[in-house]
Amino acid sequence: MMAGESLVDLRGVTKAFGGLVAVRNVTLLVQPGEIFSVIGPNGSGKSTLFNLISGVLPPSSGSIHLLGRETKGLGPHRVARLGVSRTFQTTQVFAEKTVLENVLAGRHLHVRTGLWSAQLRTRFFHAEEMRHRDRALEILHVVGLAARADQRAGEVPNALQGRVAIGMALANEPALLLLDEPTGGLMENEVLELMDLLRRIRDRGVTIMLIEHKMRLVRQVSDRIAVLNNGGMICEGKPDVVLNDERVVEAYLGTADAAAA
Amino acid sequence: MRHLLPWLAGGLVALAVPFVVTNSYLFHLIIIAVIWSILATSLNLVLGFTGLLSLAHGAFFGLGAYTSALLVTKADWNFWATIPPAMAVAAAFGAVLGLLTLRLSGHYFAISTLSFGIVVSLVLEKWDDLTEGPRGISSIPAPSPINLFGWGEISLESNAAKYYLSLLTLALCLLFVWRLVRSPIGRAFEAIRQNELLASCLGVDLVFYKLLAFALSAAMAGLAGVLYGVYITYINPIDAGLWNGFYAVMYIVIGGVGTFAGPIVGTLFLVTLPELLRTFQDYRLLLLGVLLILTMTFLPQGIVGGLRTLRQRWVAR
Numbered sequence: 381m382m383a384g385e386s387l388v389d390l391r392g393v394t395k396a397f398g399g400l401v402a403v404r405n406v407t408l409l410v411q412p413g414e415i416f417s418v419i420g421p422n423g424s425g426k427s428t429l430f431n432l433i434s435g436v437l438p439p440s441s442g443s444i445h446l447l448g449r450e451t452k453g454l455g456p457h458r459v460a461r462l463g464v465s466r467t468f469q470t471t472q473v474f475a476e477k478t479v480l481e482n483v484l485a486g487r488h489l490h491v492r493t494g495l496w497s498a499q500l501r502t503r504f505f506h507a508e509e510m511r512h513r514d515r516a517l518e519i520l521h522v523v524g525l526a527a528r529a530d531q532r533a534g535e536v537p538n539a540l541q542g543r544v545a546i547g548m549a550l551a552n553e554p555a556l557l558l559l560d561e562p563t564g565g566l567m568e569n570e571v572l573e574l575m576d577l578l579r580r581i582r583d584r585g586v587t588i589m590l591i592e593h594k595m596r597l598v599r600q601v602s603d604r605i606a607v608l609n610n611g612g613m614i615c616e617g618k619p620d621v622v623l624n625d626e627r628v629v630e631a632y633l634g635t636a637d638a639a640a641a
Numbered sequence: 642m643r644h645l646l647p648w649l650a651g652g653l654v655a656l657a658v659p660f661v662v663t664n665s666y667l668f669h670l671i672i673i674a675v676i677w678s679i680l681a682t683s684l685n686l687v688l689g690f691t692g693l694l695s696l697a698h699g700a701f702f703g704l705g706a707y708t709s710a711l712l713v714t715k716a717d718w719n720f721w722a723t724i725p726p727a728m729a730v731a732a733a734f735g736a737v738l739g740l741l742t743l744r745l746s747g748h749y750f751a752i753s754t755l756s757f758g759i760v761v762s763l764v765l766e767k768w769d770d771l772t773e774g775p776r777g778i779s780s781i782p783a784p785s786p787i788n789l790f791g792w793g794e795i796s797l798e799s800n801a802a803k804y805y806l807s808l809l810t811l812a813l814c815l816l817f818v819w820r821l822v823r824s825p826i827g828r829a830f831e832a833i834r835q836n837e838l839l840a841s842c843l844g845v846d847l848v849f850y851k852l853l854a855f856a857l858s859a860a861m862a863g864l865a866g867v868l869y870g871v872y873i874t875y876i877n878p879i880d881a882g883l884w885n886g887f888y889a890v891m892y893i894v895i896g897g898v899g900t901f902a903g904p905i906v907g908t909l910f911l912v913t914l915p916e917l918l919r920t921f922q923d924y925r926l927l928l929l930g931v932l933l934i935l936t937m938t939f940l941p942q943g944i945v946g947g948l949r950t951l952r953q954r955w956v957a958r
Contacts, residue, residue, distance in 0.1 A: 434842060460844035472839040474832060485832045489844035491825040495853075498824035499817065505824070512825075552844060 385448050387412045387556055387587050388433065393442035395428055395611075402428040404611040405442070410589060410604075412555075415582055417590045417598045420608035421632050426591045427469055429608070430558050433589070434466045435459035447555055461489055465549035466558035469591070473544045475534030479525055482533050482544050483516040486551030516551060523547040523577065538565055543577075550581065557581065560591045575601050595633070599623060607632060647902070655808055659801040667913075672800060674912040675807040676868050680885065681892045681904030682814050683861030688890065689899035690822050691854040692834030694747075696886045697738060697754035698862045700761035701731040703881020705863025706870040707765060710778045720784040720871065727867045728860040734761070735859025739852045758883050766878040777877025781870050803872050810868060811905070814861055819901055821857070830854055834899075891929060895936045897943030906944050 388410035395403040403425040410416045418426050431437040433444060435456040444451045446462050454462075465486075474482050491512065497505045520526045523543045528536055533544050542562050549557055559578075563571050571594055578601050582588055592598045598605060599619050606616040609631040615622050622628055655675075662668045680702050687693045708727040712718040742753040765772050772778070784797040784806065797803060821827050829850045832840035841847050870876050888911075889904075896907020911932075915925045940947045 436838070436842070456838075456841040457844050457846045460842060466842055468839070472836055474835045474839070476835060477831070481828070485828050485840075486843050488825070488829055488832070493825050495821070495826065498826055499820050501820065509825075548839075548843065 386410060386445075387414075387447055388416075388589065389443075389445035390433070391443045391445075393429075393432060393439050393444060395425075395432055395437060396440045401611050403432065403439075403608075406608075406611075406613050407442075408606055408613065408616060410556075410587060412587050413582065413585070414603045415578060415588045415590060415601050417592055417602040417605045418608060419592060419595075419598055419605060419632065424608040424632075425611040426608055427560055428611075430466060430560055430589070430591065433459075434464060434558060460552060463553070463555035464558065465552045465554035465556070467542070467545040467549055467560055467562060469560040469564065471538075471541045471545050471564070473533040473541055473548070475532065477533055478530050479520065479533050479536060479544050479547075480513070480516055480529040483519050483547045483551045484512055486548035487512045487516060489552055516547075519547050519550050522550065522580065524573070539567065539570055542566070542574075546577070546581075550586075554586060556587045556589065558589045561593065562590070563592060563594045563597060571597055595623070651902075651905075652812070659804055665800075666916075668800065668804070670913055670916055671909075672804045672807060672872060674909045675804065675811055676865055676872065677885075677889070677892065677912065678905045678908045679807070679811050679814050679865035679868065680862050681889045681896070681908050682811070682818055683858045683865065684886075684889045685893050685899070685904045686818050686821070686830075686858040686861070687854050688893060689903070690818075690827065690834065691830040691851060693743075693851060693855070694751040694890070695754045695855070695858075696751055696883065696890070697735075697757045697761075698858070698889050699883055699886030700758040700881050701735055701859040701862035702866040702869070702885050703761060703765065703876070703878070704734055705731045705866030706876045706880060707772060707778070707866075708863070709867040710781045710870045710876055711771070713782060714778055714780070720782070724864065724867055728863045731863025731866070732856040732860035736852055736856045738859075739855040743848055743851045743855070755883065758881075758886055762878045762882040765881050772878070775878060777875060777880075778870075779875045781874045781876070783874075784871055797871075800872075803868075807868050807872070810864065814864070815901060815905075817861075826850070826853070891933055893943075895932060895943055897945030897947075900942065900945040900949075903943050903945040910944065 386409040390406055390408050393403060393406045394401065406429065418429060420426055428437065432439050433446070435451060435454050435458065446459065446464055449462055451459055474485060491508070493505050493508050517526065517529065520529055523546050525540065525543055525547060533541065536544060542564070546559070546562065562574055566574060575597055578588060590602070602619050604617060605619055605622040607614050607622060607628045614627050614631060615625045658671055659668070662671065680698060684695065684698045687695050705727040708730045709723040712723040712726065713720055738754065738757050742750055745753060766775050786794040786796045788794045795802070797806060822830065829840070829845045832843065832845055833847060833850060837847055869880065892907035892911055893904050895911060896905065897903025911929065915928070936943060942949070
């Protein structure tokens with residue numbers, strides 16, 4: 381990536397499902413090191429936007445550049461290879477596997493072991509497994525799950541499963557992390573912890589895009605915010621400006637009181 | 642190491658079988674069960690560990706058997722030299738079938754593999770010049786003796802020798818699958834089985850890893866077919882048909898999907914059980930069907946999964 385280039389560069393991105401336009405002509409730039417939030421009412425196209433960026437869905441028109449690379453025609457596994465990780469709105473983990481194994485699965489793109497070194501159990505195989513295990517444990521410390529490493533992910537309390545998902549996403553050592561409503565189902569104090577976690581992740585050099593409904597979190601952690609409504613971006617900028625914008629208040633926040641909450 | 646104890650015990654019992662089992666019919670069933678255990682283990686790699694329901698494994702089994710038998714009987718190849726091409730042919734067909742169908746999901750995939758199985762056995766039946774058609778290939782010779790370079794040689798004429806050959810092959814296949822599954826490649830398979838969308842977002846190339854699982858599994862099924870041919874000494878297109886594939890699925894489901902011992906336990910159980918209940922011979926398929934339904938309802942992890950749960954409860958007390 382060239383210096384000064386945007387990490388995420390969307391130009392006129394549109395996604396239509398038949399007659400339904402889920403994302404309409406969205407143009408936005410995210411700079412390295414930012415926490416960039418995407419907000420808007422339910423059904424405004426936020427998750428679809430994430431699916432387009434992560435390669436889960438191809439755009440109907442427009443261009444997407446991530447880390448300076450055009451992602452046209454790349455499936456999710458190729459986008460992940462560019463250094464992009466994501467979580468899902470309905471938390472997705474490998475429920476039958478332990479927390480540690482989940483994070484290890486996230487190391488997939490960093491594995492060099494091939495069929496033969498796995499079959500012959502070479503010294504390289506053991507050394508590499510050890511290295512990934514150590515790295516996975518470090519990541520569990522970052523997301524605060526070290527004590528639950530050997531618990532099955534499906535048996536971890538719901539509030540913490542989101543952290544398993546974040547740990548898995550971090551295991552890919554992403555440059556860009558897409559988090560789709562990470563506060564879903566969290567209590568007030570857990571939201572504060574998450575806010576702290578997001579800042580720590582950003583401080584490790586990871587750019588974060590965040591879909592969120594909890595306005596206090598959005599206001600406090602975001603460097604910039606984009607607001608979607610009916611698939612179109614109606615406003616974009618610094619939190620104070622965006623959250624007080626008339627159109628935003630009308631389309632999403634409802635009343636000025638709600639915006640202050 | 643305690644989890645290895647049942648394997649050790651099972652292995653010792655298996656080694657003792659030719660000395661203990663005097664009933665030649667029962668011994669025949671056990672040899673067949675060992676060979677089918679290899680087929681079931683190969684299918685388990687895709688069904689149990691990667692989550693793909695293949696009904697084409699009977700065809701891979703048959704392709705391996707035919708390749709080896711044709712090379713030995715028509716081209717005078719040494720038996721041992723036919724093993725790599727037999728496995729390669731099965732793997733190649735597996736890869737081609739995979740390329741054509743792996744983008745399909747669930748039932749669509751299963752049905753395409755089913756049709757592939759039908760096509761293979763039909764081709765084997767109609768391509769008379771090469772395959773002898775419905776007559777099949779008979780008088781397949783025993784594997785050539787293993788030369789010990791001045792220390793004599795090991796003959797593979799007897800059933801006991803063929804039994805040990807099959808047993809050794811099963812052990813190697815199990816080791817192969819175990820090491821594969823317990824490796825980063827196996828983690829990718831497992832990720833695909835549990836959640837394809839999540840797996841692909843973690844960077845797992847779904848098509849590549851499914852193809853890999855499929856080709857390796859097909860090669861192993863082909864190897865089982867080779868052993869079947871030299872043991873039975875006769876193969877025909879039915880051996881490559883649907884039923885072997887269906888039975889293999891049934892053995893795995895009843896033994897325990899996605900467990901290492903399940904395919905073996907299920908095969909042993911289902912191959913020997915109907916013979917012990919001879920009087921019910923006419924109702925064999927009916928009994929199997931009922932058994933399958935009962936297992937899926939009450940023991941979703943099969944016999945092995947059920948035993949595991951029992952042991953956990955025992956330990957917890």
